[in-house]
Amino acid sequence: MKKLLGQIELNRIYQRNCTEGMKMIPGESISLVIADPPYNIGKKGSFIEAKDKHHHTIREDWDNIPLNEFEKFNNDWINECFRVLKPGGSLLAWGSHHNIHIIAQLMEQTGYDMKPFYIWEKSNPAPSWSGRLPTTSTEYLLWGTKGKNWTYNLDYAKSINNGKNIKNVFKTSLTPPKEKKKGRFPCQKRIEGLTDHLVKLHSLKGDIILVPFCGSGTECVVAKMYGRDFISFETKPEYIVLANNRLDDICDVS
Numbered sequence: 001m002k003k004l005l006g007q008i009e010l011n012r013i014y015q016r017n018c019t020e021g022m023k024m025i026p027g028e029s030i031s032l033v034i035a036d037p038p039y040n041i042g043k044k045g046s047f048i049e050a051k052d053k054h055h056h057t058i059r060e061d062w063d064n065i066p067l068n069e070f071e072k073f074n075n076d077w078i079n080e081c082f083r084v085l086k087p088g089g090s091l092l093a094w095g096s097h098h099n100i101h102i103i104a105q106l107m108e109q110t111g112y113d114m115k116p117f118y119i120w121e122k123s124n125p126a127p128s129w130s131g132r133l134p135t136t137s138t139e140y141l142l143w144g145t146k147g148k149n150w151t152y153n154l155d156y157a158k159s160i161n162n163g164k165n166i167k168n169v170f171k172t173s174l175t176p177p178k179e180k181k182k183g184r185f186p187c188q189k190r191i192e193g194l195t196d197h198l199v200k201l202h203s204l205k206g207d208i209i210l211v212p213f214c215g216s217g218t219e220c221v222v223a224k225m226y227g228r229d230f231i232s233f234e235t236k237p238e239y240i241v242l243a244n245n246r247l248d249d250i251c252d253v254s
C-alpha cells in the first residue's frame, strides 16, 4: 500500500527540482536530510580527462552552475530543508573544497546548529592529473541540526568501532564495482562503510529521510535497506531509472 506524507508519496523519486519539490512536503515532518548537491566542478575540472578506467572526471551539465547563481541555488535548498525538518532533525550535506565553505556559511545563517563534520577519506583516490596539486583524497560532510534532541546512535557507533565511539572520519576505498551493477553514475556515494553508517547513526527505524539530490539513489537504497522511508528528487530522468533499478533489487535487511 502507498504511504503518504500530506500530498506526497513516500519511497518515491520525483522528477523535479528539489527546491520546488520540497514545497509539497509539510513543515517539520522530516527526521533526516542527506544532501549530495552539485559541487560545481563540472566545468572547472573538465580540462583534463581521467586517464585510467578507475577514475573519471566529472563533466556533467548539472554540475556547472554560474558562479553568480551558486550561492542562491544553495541558499534555496538549505532553507527549504530547514523548514521541512522536525525540531531535532539533522541535515547532512556533502561537499568538497569547491562548495563546502559556501554551504557551511549558509547553514549557519539559516539557523542550523553546526556539529562536528565528517570526513570521507578514500584509500584509492584519483591522482592529481596535472601534478600541480596534492592528490585530493577527502570529501566533507557537514552536519547541522534544527535545535536540540538530535539523533546520534552511540550504541551503533560503538558497534562499528570495537566498543568505542567513532572518530569523525570514515576510511574506505572508492565506491566498488559491486555497487555499480545497475549502471555507471559519475559520483555515486558508497553504501558499505559510509552511507549505511550515516543512516544508522543519524536516524531511527520508521523515520523519513529526505534525499534532495537523488543521482543513482544510494541514500534511498540505504533507507529502504534499513527500515526507513524516503522522499527524493532528481531532475534527470535517466538517473531516476537507474535509482529505481537499484531500489528494485533491495529488501529490508534491518
Ligand SMILES: C[S@@+](CC[C@H](N)C(=O)[O-])C[C@H]1O[C@@H](n2cnc3c(N)ncnc32)[C@H](O)[C@@H]1O
Pocket: 016, 017, 018, 019, 036, 037, 038, 062, 185, 187, 188, 189, 190, 212, 213, 214, 215, 216, 217, 218, 219, 233, 234, 235, 236, 239
Ligand atoms: C552528486 S549527485 C548525487 C549522487 C548520489 N549521492 C548517489 O550516490 O548517487 C547530484 C544529483 O543531483 C541532481 N540535481 C542537480 N540539481 C538538482 C536539483 N536542483 N534538484 C534535484 N536534483 C538535482 C543531478 O542530476 C545529480 O544526479
